[in-house]
Amino acid sequence: MWRIKAFTLLESLITLAVTSFILLSFSGGISRSFAKVEEQLFFLSFEQLYRDTQKLSISTRQMKVLTISNKEISNGSQVLEVPKNIKTVKKMALEFDQKGGNSSLTKIKFQTPEKIVTYQLYIGSGKYKKAESKSLYSP
Template identity: 45%
Template structure:
């Protein structure tokens, strides 16, 4: 028994102190917070890009529905959603629609007005200028 006690007293065990543990925890937390904010920013940008691609797809799909069904289709743009009779697209929290409006696509797939749809994000303003009759559009970013 004495041998065990003397060997325990003679061996020097090195361990983390409370201060070292807190310093390590602080550094890990700091790095995690830095990475999470940059990841959140990247995720928001990707979410916005996906929304605009989905909006363009919905506009083209609405044109095709009008052509194939031989009747007008209304693309309804509100503050929170963009919808036609068959599909609904929710606006992300970082994207705002400048003005609510309805786009009437005739049975040929074209629209009967020069509608301009404007979206605002934190970094830019994205506009879709619809052309009369043809149903095509021009996208600009400012």
């Protein structure tokens, strides 16, 4: 007859502890990766909302306002939530005229834990230039 050897309680607890440690160490890397992907998706969504607001002002031939706050960005019909790890440097409202152009040379700045993302707006055309710089508070 075969004898089946089993783990003792101590061996089972050691195995559980090692497995838990390995899983927790991987989850830290995964959460950092998830945060970076969330940042990239937010900036792509912001750029799309900016362009949509321009198109909306052109198609309706009415002035549209893109409101930027710490919690959300809205053009009146669409709302984009700002992730927790991204801060807006300044609250503002961008006005788009009937031709889709803006009337200012405003800089829109977003602060992430690692960088500052700046959108420099060009007067009249409604176009922008995106620039990234290292954050003062990065590790």
